Amino acid sequence: MIYKNTAVHFDVNAQVKRSVSANIQFSTQDIGTAKLSFNLTKDGVPLPISKATHAKLFMKFTDGSQVYVNTEVEDALKGAIFYVLTPEQIKHAGTVHAELYVKYDNGQKMSVHKFSFEIDKALIDADIVPVAEYYFEDFETFKAEAEEMIDDLQTKFEMLDNIETKEGAQARADAAETNAKAYMDKHASKKDNPHGVTKDQIGLSKVDNVKQATKAEFDEHHSDNTRHINKAERTKWNAGQLYKLTDDNGGRMLIPDDTDLLTLPSGLYYGVSNKVVNSPEPKAVEWFHYDVSTNNARKTIVVTATANPKRWFGTIHTDGSFKGWQRFITDADAEVTWQSPTLLNGWKQYGTHKVQFSKNALGEVEIIGSITGGTIGFDVPAFMLPAGYRPIQMLHFIGVASSKGTGTTPQYHRTQIATDGTVYIQSCSNTVNPNEFITFGFKFKAA
Numbered sequence: 138m139i140y141k142n143t144a145v146h147f148d149v150n151a152q153v154k155r156s157v158s159a160n161i162q163f164s165t166q167d168i169g170t171a172k173l174s175f176n177l178t179k180d181g182v183p184l185p186i187s188k189a190t191h192a193k194l195f196m197k198f199t200d201g202s203q204v205y206v207n208t209e210v211e212d213a214l215k216g217a218i219f220y221v222l223t224p225e226q227i228k229h230a231g232t233v234h235a236e237l238y239v240k241y242d243n244g245q246k247m248s249v250h251k252f253s254f255e256i257d258k259a260l261i262d263a264d265i266v267p268v269a270e271y272y273f274e275d276f277e278t279f280k281a282e283a284e285e286m287i288d289d290l291q292t293k294f295e296m297l298d299n300i301e302t303k304e305g306a307q308a309r310a311d312a313a314e315t316n317a318k319a320y321m322d323k324h325a326s327k328k329d330n331p332h333g334v335t336k337d338q339i340g341l342s343k344v345d346n347v348k349q350a351t352k353a354e355f356d357e358h359h360s361d362n363t364r365h366i367n368k369a370e371r372t373k374w375n376a377g378q379l380y381k382l383t384d385d386n387g388g389r390m391l392i393p394d395d396t397d398l399l400t401l402p403s404g405l406y407y408g409v410s411n412k413v414v415n416s417p418e419p420k421a422v423e424w425f426h427y428d429v430s431t432n433n434a435r436k437t438i439v440v441t442a443t444a445n446p447k448r449w450f451g452t453i454h455t456d457g458s459f460k461g462w463q464r465f466i467t468d469a470d471a472e473v474t475w476q477s478p479t480l481l482n483g484w485k486q487y488g489t490h491k492v493q494f495s496k497n498a499l500g501e502v503e504i505i506g507s508i509t510g511g512t513i514g515f516d517v518p519a520f521m522l523p524a525g526y527r528p529i530q531m532l533h534f535i536g537v538a539s540s541k542g543t544g545t546t547p548q549y550h551r552t553q554i555a556t557d558g559t560v561y562i563q564s565c566s567n568t569v570n571p572n573e574f575i576t577f578g579f580k581f582k583a584a
Contacts, residue, residue, distance in 0.1 A: 141167055141171055144174045144176060145159050145252065146176045147178070148178045149247065149249055156252060162255040163222070163227060164227075164259045165228055165230050165258050165262040166259040172219055172220070174217065175218050176215065176216060177216035183214065184239075186213040186217075189243070190239060191240045192210075193207055193240060195235060195236050195238070198226075198229035198256075199232055199233070230256045230262070231256060232254075233253060233255070234253050235254070380402075380403065381404070389426060390407075391406070392407065392427070396413060397414040398416055398440060399440070399459060401427075401429050403431045406428075407424060409423065413425070417449040417451070417464070423444055425442050425443065427440060427441070428441040428442075438452065438453040447464065448464065448465040466498050470497075473503075474495060476493060477493050478494065478522065480519065480520050481519060482511050482512045484508045484562075484572075485510050486508060490506050490576070492504070492505070492520070493505055493506050500582055501583070502522070502581055502583045503579070506576070506577055508574070508577075509574045511572055513562045513572055515553075521559055522554070524558070527556055527557065527584055528554055529582060529583075531555050532553070534551075535549050536549065536575065538565045538567050538573075538575055539570055539574045539575075541567070548566045549565075550563075550575050551564050
């Protein structure tokens with residue numbers, strides 16, 4: 138058999154379980170193929186389905202129809218059960234609210250979970266109206282529903298006792314119509330103001346008795362094209378942009394202090410970064426330009442912030458969560474400035490390969506070059522890095538050292554950079570000429 142199979146996983150426990158949308162959609166043409174499959178677990182393992190276990194499904198359709206049916210076992214050891222909607226049930230288009238239960242022969246019963254799914258009306262079924270359905274395989278539930286329907290019918294029969302017959306109601310209506318017509322004809326023939334209505338009562342006392350415009354004056358006004366707009370002008374104005382995106386001079390609008398940037402409507406704005414909530418640089422005391430674009434239908438906001446030469450881009454998702462700022466890296470950002478540190482404890486620059494350091498737009502510090510002749514030791518600094526160029530935590534690097542006196546065997550040194558910026562050449566594998574030259578070539582993220 139071929140089915141539209143839908144697997145739903147439920148865990149049987151006492152935790153709070155709100156009704157969930159199962160993200161399932163059948164069609165009214167899924168006749169005999171709309172299959173609801175359930176996998177039940179208990180304490181993280183499959184819930185076995187024995188002969189004493191009965192899984193039952195209650196469904197309530199949009200038109201008020203209700204069914205309470207038994208499911209079938211697909212795999213008893215894995216807790217897998219299923220139910221195929223009948224041809225009558227699949228005709229009830231709309232949202233179906235359902236709940237799964239488990240009953241045992243010893244009288245125990247428990248709710249597994251509430252959920253909902255959709256039945257879409259197929260085009261071919263556009264004119265089909267399903268018949269209300271009440272079907273229960275559980276006798277106790279059927280008995281309660283039957284008693285409720287009997288009480289409802291009894292109330293309706295009691296109301297029938299007070300209903301007048303059709304013939305009697307028609308006779309009384311005909312007599313009332315005849316009497317009303319006779320009274321209205323008599324009243325309509327009177328010309329003497331039988332109700333004594335005054336001009337004050339109908340508002341004539343508030344009307345000025347002045348001369349109205351003549352036909353010629355009216356025609357002159359009608360042809361005045363200066364006072365009246367034409368169709369093209371009206372269309373242009375109606376299609377015009379009515380929302381204020383800038384100030385009255387066409388410039389950007391100033392953002393008041395402590396305004397949340399993410400609550401602003403579409404428009405062009407400017408403001409000091411540290412005085413605007415949710416700005417890309419909350420501590421920066423500089424002017425920023427903001428381009429805000431909103432889509433109220435989907436509750437999204439796109440914001441572009443500019444502080445020359447820096448650029449940022451941020452969005453608010455349709456679920457309302459802010460995705461954070463992303464900075465654009467420009468060609469100017471890619472350029473770095475190299476600086477030379479002050480060398481300590483006998484260290485000197487090695488030839489033209491001077492030791493230098495820089496920091497790029499991503500906050501990465503790079504050290505290059507070579508030094509020579511200084512003192513090697515765990516507590517002997519070679520040079521210091523200034524604030525802004527120091528690591529988040531203490532770092533160690535292995536670099537190339539001189540192999541002079543050791544033949545062709547490559548040599549190396551171990552260098553430490555402390556969080557205060559101190560650089561130590563702690564050791565060198567060349568024990569013959571350890572400080573002949575020490576080279577650097579590594580990067581790290583600045584604090």
